[in-house]
Amino acid sequence: MTINGQVEAVFVVRQGPSVTAFVDRCPHVGAPLEMEPDHFLDxxxxxxxCSLHGARFDPATGLCRLGPCKGRSLVAVPVSIEDGMVVAPE
Incomplete structure (x- = not known):
């Protein structure tokens, strides 16, 4: 996905009816979050x-709860559900 002119990897978290999306980059040092392909949750x-330093983030808000970036947030990507599919604005 292109965000502010840069190509970024994005992941989606679905918990019950709630869906959130974030850029796959830790705010601490910019490392990818996933431990293995498509595995972002504990x-x-x-x-x-976070795969690098074990920082823990709230999946609803992206706020870091524990780790070297505590109090900082992941970059959120606006998404919605349309006809059962997760859709991001173009």
Whole structure:
């Protein structure tokens, strides 16, 4: 996805009816978040986990709850659900 003129990897988190999307980049050092391809959540599936330093983020807001970037947030990407599909604005 292109955001502000840069191509960015984006991931989507669905928890119940709620869907959020974020740029796949930790605000601490810009590292990708995923531990393995398409695995962004911790084992309990309640927090987004950074692969580099273990920072933990709220999946609803992207706010870092624990780790070296505590208090900072992931870059959110606006999405909606249309006809059962997750859609981002162009």
């Amino acid at each position: 084992l309990s599936k309640t927090e987004i986990l």
